[in-house]
C-alpha cells in the first residue's frame with residue numbers, strides 16, 4: 001500500500017495502485033506522502049482501530 005497526500009485539500013489516502021486523483025476533492029495534484037505523514041496516517045489508523053475495538 002502506498003499513501004498519498006492531496007496538495008489541494010491535504011486529504012490522505014492509501015491505495016495499492018497508481019492514483020491520479022484525490023478521492024475527496026478530485027484534484028489531480030497528489031503526491032506520495034512523506035515519511036512523517038505516513039507515520040501520522042498510520043498512527044491515526046491505529047487510534048481509530050483501537051477505539052472501535054473497545055466500543
Ligand SMILES: [Zn+2]
Pocket residue numbers: 006007008009010011022023024025026027
Ligand atoms: Zn483533495
